[in-house]
Amino acid sequence: MSFSLTGKTAIVTGSAAGIGLAIARHFLAKGANVMFADMDETRLGAECAEEAKAEGALRFFGGDLREKLTIANLLSATIDAFDRVDILVNASRKMQPSDPLNPDEDAVELMWQQNLMTSLRLSQMTAKRMILQAEKAGSSDGVIGSIINMSSIAARRTQPQLLGYSISCAAVEQMTRSLAVALAPQRIRVNAVSFGSVMSDSLHGAIKENPDYREAIASATPLGRIAAADELAETVQYLASDASSFMTGQIVTLDGGRALIDAANAPAH
Template sequence: MIKQHSVIVGGTRGIGREIVKEFSNQGHIVSIVGRREPKAEDKKILNAHFWMLDLAEQTNIAATFQKIIHQNGKINNLIFSQRFRGESDPWGGELEVSLTATKNIIECVKENFNKSEGGAIVIISSIASEYVADEQPVSYHVGKAGLVQLGRYYAVLLGPKGIRVNVISPGTIIKEESKGFYQDNQELVDMYQSIVPLGRMGTSQDIAQLVSFLCSSKSSFITGQNIVVDGGLSLQWHESLARKLAQLSNIKVTR
């Protein structure tokens, strides 16, 4: 059987790194795009190939993706898990790295999907595409909202080519790099357990498994969707949540 080729943009760290491990475990050839050197241990991930590219530099995108396709073949799955982490102006940086780079990469590779098996594109956005998270800058909100509509646009445009495009909007996710922080702040984890209907925080494995489903034939009639992954947290009326939090803080609430 011919191996699938999955490209993970932003696959060197965090959620993207978990997606890389998921596809590697499934026997895919995995092309990983990131700005910095991967961790030494990651260079041993089976069938993983790293490409260092700063997505703020749009002019280098085409050449890098030509090399990726030349080396590893036509693409089955293309995943976007990058976010702006630079020092420069967050507005320009986020729009370049999140929105413009995603659009330019899709435009660059859309004729290079494996036609016989169909293709899948999955874009990681955020719950901040819909709600205001005041610990994140305005650029993050606008970039993430733009990705949702970008996903819908390309779902319509690329559907006739057999390419499905879906978006995932996670709430707060525990990833390898943030495990220590949450272990040191157990009261925060307890708070999430109390207010999330499914009673726990999300993990990068939760997102990787959904990505895997959205890239599989099990989701062959799903395209253009934005799937929120937050254990049901955002389904609750904000005042109800405020009451739960007040109760957790022992503030007297009369119903």
């Protein structure tokens, strides 16, 4: 089986910065047509405008993906540009501290909408498009699409200050399993990556404010370091490619072994 993405079309949400941007750029370098999508239209345009002029395989779409109409427009823009969609990476996510004793600051609803519901709605609409294009092509065997969700080891850790984020990640993992079973007869695979400390924008900012944070994270991780965003992107590539064609409903953990020891006082990232 091949890890190649050549000729495939992918939508990558959250691709204006950080992990989503790393995944989208990695896919582009591996030969995929990529629709970069994000809620931050200004930042997305700044990252993609010049590249889009020179690279025909790149398009970008900005808008509030929590809205159903925006999701429909994203799919339409992808089909207009590339005629099809084969891969969806739900990398749009938000991590915000919670106060479990203050309903006005618990962040649960915000995390639920952006980390779970956006991914669920886009997955449902994209799956319908994958099924339709397979029917039009007369395809009757083989995988017709791959959906990859982003989760976190926070789904299995108990950190009250991350109440909303942890709940949303746990829900994303159950959504992944449920959609995998529901879409298996349609030949669409659904998997997720649960990651630990990856050098995202938020983590980079936290380390800049507190340089000791890097060592604290390294000490809580058996492999003794923070992962690069490209390492996560390579794992996502595997799940998107034909190399994982018999794999669905799985939560792949990429955390340097951190969840194996799960120190109670370990940093949130």
